[in-house]
Amino acid sequence: MLTFFLALFVLLINISTHLFQMQAYYPAASHCYYGVMILAVIYARPREQNILFGITAVANWVYVFRYPTQTGIIIIALLYPFLVFGIIHIIRQFQTQRRSRVEEMEEIHSVNANLEKQIRDISTLFEVSQAANANLELQGLFQRIIEILSKRLGIYRGALHLYENGKVVTSVEAVLGLTPAEMKRGTDDQMEDIQKQVLTSGKAIGVPQTRNPRSYIKFFEPERVESKDAIAFWCIPIIVEEHVIGTLTIDKASDEFSAEDDRRLLTIIASTIAQRVKIQQTIDALVESERMATLGRLVRTIAHEVRNPLGSIRLGTQLLQHTETEADSEVGTYSDKVQLSQDEIQEYTAIIIKEVDRLNRFIEQLLAFSKPAMQLAKQTDIHQLLESSLAICRPELEHHAITVATQYDNNCPQVNINEDGITQVLLNLFYNAIEAMDTGGTLAIQTEYPPEKEIIHVRVQNDGPSIPPEDIPMLFDPFYTTKQKGTGLGLYISQKILAEHQGHIEVDVNLEIGTAFIVSLPVH
Template structure:
């Protein structure tokens, strides 16, 4: 925003040596409301970056002089966070991985799809806006905390020695943001400073509008759990409604409020004050039964009011912190999902191209090796070499098929199935391999499970992938436990597959569903990525826990009736 409140145009630099392409991109993006600059020289681009504010750079990969990767490296030395999109007519898996490692946001191939350009630029700039908003929110919170700290420091100068001691105590709780713990410490602090036997801190339940006890000292547990006071009723309700403190010297002589419990009220004096934030009452602090047996006085009321002012700020800070922490976690999760989905899309496009390019040469190599083997005797020393080549050709063919499957998944054909039967079918397919590896299968099925709506072939592929991984982890034998059960509250069927292998390293747990991530020498890194995609397409979820052994837990929604 500028000083008049108008949103400034986002500035994009196009680095492309082909003039027509560069001008075409500029014209397209300017029509979308962006401010565009264009150049075909990497050094000129670096000069523009140093001169002024840029929101995004789109650069070609292959250029005379400084290419896109080299330019990307120089940009990152000047600006480590500026988003960059790579464009190229010569896509390769190696250049894609290199570009992403250097910090590129996305990778687009020529010829361009106009809608793809629009959406990629929009998603990229929206992501940067979310990050900027988060930083702004953190800055605002820090500024608010600084202002509150300044207010507290000013209050210290005005208060007497007892208030100063109170502030020193309150500083301890300011560093605590776990609300329940904070409230318990506050009540203990009030009890000690006010020298009372009973103290309760009540907050207004936002959903129902009643006062409930959130923390207390000197009250029985059932009283704390069961007490719920309507606004306007009783001592606490009156204080919450009026926003005024209430000091009662003798409850028995008070015509408005009468003593309710001889056991709770040893003395006849009661003190109740409101807690406020920005003039709005958020709760009430009640104290009674002074240890000295004396009645509360005006000094006590002023002290508790001073306490309530600081406590209200501390509690509000805890609320804000918890909300910010929750918002940060949600933003982080959204960003991770966004980055993952974009990487999956890019990887899928490249996978299809790579698979297409290598399958024809592989076919020719395979046929040539087979023809050569037909001419060799079984004792020929070259026979072993041709077998090695043939095995690797078959492995490459398998990888290319996985790439195609990853890039172009088959549509789901959903029907209602008993998940126990699908699991049993899959386990029967793997039975011989389990026996040969001395792996014992333990089935713990919940009977009469509701049906789930699934694609049978796809779901078998999910279970085969997970079971194969389990068997790979238990090559010296072990136990494979398969369990199913119903979660009626979530309207889901759960499936857990647990092995007794060595487990997955903690640092790898959050990577195992990423495409092309593998710790196996013969792995493609696509199996679990495909598994997660299939489960997501079914509207379900998959999670993994790994300590002594690994457990995959799948959740599938029940079929519609």
């Protein structure tokens, strides 16, 4: 259309010039031809440009033949092709540069858009990784992931199903901002069919937005999904060690996805969830294994610690039961009873009392092992607590001929502690020292208060056998003991009580003879 009007314009100029004998206006008409060619180069196609160039060139030579004596007309006609070609070259060069810059700008814009998307994807994956590394239960983790994806992909609903032997063992759902009507979408038998396909194939499936009967639905494989496809939701496999253990189903209220990129992102997120599930399964297995091992050790410890004292109590009681008393001798009663002296009766009675006390201490340790932390605390003089604890085990110390040597730091301030708990710690250390030394020896107790640290150190040392280096790392494990008559709970309970006081206990490994434990308690 533009070519037609420009050709008509050239024709009118020539008709006017020839009809009215206005050869003096020919230079002006020729300049109009340049304008026509400029417009043609800018707006017309190359073929139309050539047509207009031919028309204007012929018009120039018509003037030359009509006015052969006009030198100016001849010069204009001769220069016209060169000038037109120069104009065309300049304009085309400008257009090429302009197109190149436009393409560069579009490429830069595309690169920037891709970078922004990659940054958003990385940011999304970073947030998901942070959530996966946080100490969250599976329900809380999945809820957090849906919140993150709602910002990135506009996802408002997600469901996570884990399977064992083809049956759902864990089902977690998270919903954000959906109406009740929207929540009903996709909850029919179609979802089960989709999930079964994903479990079987191990491939993601994009479900198109449709309400056709199931027999007419064509599920999209990932390679068939394009950005223009209207995807209602995705079903992604959860794969652990090349085995599909579950499905991740995500839904968007608007039923729109940037299919390929978002599928890739969702697959990575599904992999992150799979790793978290694997870690959780490993932790659960370890916890169950440790629980069963602890239960086994507890049963063996109870059987050992209860059966031995019961045997001693039974033997002593049987001997006392069959003892011939002085009354029996006076009346002349003869029986199969054993004659025991008063000293022997006292000895067997002492054995019974000792074993009963041993059982009582064992029961107290079991209670301390299982009961919750004690909260009652008050300001206490640590030296008075040490003396009262020594008084409790004084009979045992005297029975084993053990000497007590104390060295107290008079600068020790009072500490805010639970007296019952710390007393139990001290008694555990004292009784351990008595059992280690057996008969004779010295129980050395020392306190120290470095003011700059605001910590009181209590050192309990005996000169019995040293602890083998290979046993030291396991000293504070529950039920671990190197003694024939030990429960393996004393040091574990002591460590637990001190942890409740923000304190700690350690063993001095630098002694050649004897053993020393150091209890540290913060003043405040």
